[in-house]
Amino acid sequence: MKIFSKEQIYEGDKLTAIKQNITSTELMERAGIQIFNWLHVRMQGAQVPIHIFCGIGNNGGDGIVIARHLINAGYNVKTYIVNYSTTRSKDFLVNYDLIKKTSKKWPEMMGPKSELPVIDKDDIIVDAVFGIGLNRPVDDWVKNLFIHFKQSQAFTLSVDIPSGVYTDRVPETENGIVWANYTLSFQSPKLIFFLPETSKYSVQWEVLDIGIDRDFLSQTETEAELIGKNEVLPLYKPRDKYAHKGDFGHSLIIGGSYGKMGAAMLSSRAALSIGAGLVTAFVPKCGYQIMQTVFPEAMVITDKNDTVISEIKYDFEPSVIGIGVGMGTEDQTIVALEHFLKTNTKPLVVDADALNILSKTKSLLTLIPKQTVLTPHPKELERLIGTWTDDFDKLKKVKTFSKKHNVIVVIKGANTITVFEDKLYVNTTGNPGMATAGVGDVLTGVIAGLISQGYTPLSATIFGVYLHGKAADIAIEDLGYQSLIASHIIEALGKGYIDLFKQPEMPEVVEAPTEKTN
Known part of the structure; x- marks a missing residue:
């Protein structure tokens, strides 16, 4: 199995949208539905409180898609927007508008002065804050939010990659990172899952197929390859x-x-x-x-x-x-x-x-x-x-x-x-x-x-x-x-x-x- 770099993942997303004649928003929908299906199969309608924390980039857009489908399926969902920047991605904004039509209210906006939400250890946290695009240190108030996740002892599911982890270097501090019980990674595992200093941030991981172009997957040479029986x-x-x-x-x-x-x-x-x-x-x-x-x-x-x-x-x-x-x-x-x-x-x-x-x-x-x-x-x-x-x-x-x-x-x-x-x-x-x-x-x-x-x-x-x-x-x-x-x-x-x-x-x-x- 190939391990694609961040740049190759972005390239694969763009090529897929072109070759399959779909928009990037539709590809995001496809990714979010895959995670919704993963949760739905395991929860079977259980009314455990699910706290979904979304950033304002594409990882946050994935989180909003997940929240919308869980709400439609009757789950007990609370959605938060971690407002760490004034810049929002186009696909995030599209899905931000869509969720209001589903939930009849806007997600709760979180900023530096927001109170930390109450999270019980029996609840579920879905982390969709940063994703693979993070390239700068995490703000102190976001660090405190991630520390709050860990202290709650709630089961934490990260979308694509635990927030706060870079794809090309080790983070400056452990406090600015989500410690995930499980990570659902799109199309390809990430190299950080296999390195001693970063693998600890996700106890388990799984790859979800979101339909990236098959020619791209087979023909693209990657720096790293995961070796299993098939290889x-x-x-x-x-x-x-x-x-x-x-x-x-x-x-x-x-x-x-x-x-x-x-x-x-x-x-x-x-x-x-x-x-x-x-x-x-x-x-x-x-x-x-x-x-x-x-x-x-x-x-x-x-x-x-x-x-x-x-x-x-x-x-x-x-x-x-x-x-x-x-x-x-x-x-x-x-x-x-x-x-x-x-x-x-x-x-x-x-x-x-x-x-x-x-x-x-x-x-x-x-x-x-x-x-x-x-x-x-x-x-x-x-x-x-x-x-x-x-x-x-x-x-x-x-x-x-x-x-x-x-x-x-x-x-x-x-x-x-x-x-x-x-x-x-x-x-x-x-x-x-x-x-x-x-x-x-x-x-x-x-x-x-x-x-x-x-x-x-x-x-x-x-x-x-x-x-x-x-x-x-x-x-x-x-x-x-x-x-x-x-x-x-x-x-x-x-x-x-x-x-x-x-x-x-x-x-x-x-x-x-x-x-x-x-």
């Missing part, structure tokens, strides 16, 4: 009946050190479990017996050093190399990595200590192959690109870094984002149970194992992040968040593949009982 299915490579292990490549995992052999083991197991034909682990001597015992399916090559990697040598041609997990940053390991990078031409997945070494010696970045995959956790990312002011600044800096070094960067998080040049791929799988040791090592192996099978580095990363999160989602169904460990994710990778082709379960049809006749 990764086309990436999947089916296996031929007569395939053999040589068809699926040979993954080499380089890592481990004394006391951290588990990282190399997890990464190697993940690479084989995701489908690599062969996996070899290159580890210090102390890891030989561990790897051969715990993971008999792997081949093992050892460094000459007992406890750390000091010289990387192997006598075969791997398809891909995952490097860094549990490797440490000893001086001799840094030298070994530099020598390795100077001669390596194979695709790379770089994680953990290898990333830390690259951060310390940035000149080494010039030695990595094009489209190398980097999988940093937040502190490792900071060491690579420097500090950032907010999530939008972080994305900007990662895109710059990706373009400069021609690399793919995985920004790990609740919605892991894969960045390649100017494009963002926002993942939808995963859960808080993944906040546990070794999960990143598994991801390194998953991505390496997919590249081994012939996936491009970018496809392997997008697909791998999705399957990694889906496996964790499947695993917690039996384990819960707290008990999930990295090995459980590896064990569920197969079910992650199977889930790709699982059809949604249809609700069971229960036949009505028939009367017995004598």
Whole structure:
């Protein structure tokens, strides 16, 4: 699913009106009816007080449409105009006139000196104040109104986007923002739903189709794309009946050190479990017996050093190399990595200590192959690109870094984002149970194992992040968040593949009982 920018949304609205021969007011009507239908289906005529707060732009116009239809359907509605400016949009004014004909009275006008309305915690608030067009700080009296919303504890539904949130930067203060229980977004989700600093303003969100022109939706390239099952299915490579292990490549995992052999083991197991034909682990001597015992399916090559990697040598041609997990940053390991990078031409997945070494010696970045995959956790990312002011600044800096070094960067998080040049791929799988040791090592192996099978580095990363999160989602169904460990994710990778082709379960049809006749 594409995530359209603010400018693209405006363009899509205009193009739709032209191609479908409708006015912008009619498109607003269509949007408002969709939200009315959403509420009507759930409320079924319940007389819970509904407070609809409308701005004086197009988001406010949407709110007035919603209010008009709810009033017509017999709901208990109170409509307010949040009069934060002297400028009103044309479509707002059209709908402002229409609602008077429906309700027989004007909505209540609110300004800086207005008393805050009484809102009970069992009431419903519909927030249609600002929408995506906000580009300046919120006035203090409007901030107080939003604080009043939150303090009321009433269920709050935001129209398109929680008011007070920008689409391109993080707000200056939390007080000037509506904290929505639910957001109904028109046609496309917004990037702010997936960033740690802004996603908290909407507990849940849903996209409503308002009939934007299909050609525009399919042909417009967006900066960000939301990755779900439908997006990764086309990436999947089916296996031929007569395939053999040589068809699926040979993954080499380089890592481990004394006391951290588990990282190399997890990464190697993940690479084989995701489908690599062969996996070899290159580890210090102390890891030989561990790897051969715990993971008999792997081949093992050892460094000459007992406890750390000091010289990387192997006598075969791997398809891909995952490097860094549990490797440490000893001086001799840094030298070994530099020598390795100077001669390596194979695709790379770089994680953990290898990333830390690259951060310390940035000149080494010039030695990595094009489209190398980097999988940093937040502190490792900071060491690579420097500090950032907010999530939008972080994305900007990662895109710059990706373009400069021609690399793919995985920004790990609740919605892991894969960045390649100017494009963002926002993942939808995963859960808080993944906040546990070794999960990143598994991801390194998953991505390496997919590249081994012939996936491009970018496809392997997008697909791998999705399957990694889906496996964790499947695993917690039996384990819960707290008990999930990295090995459980590896064990569920197969079910992650199977889930790709699982059809949604249809609700069971229960036949009505028939009367017995004598």
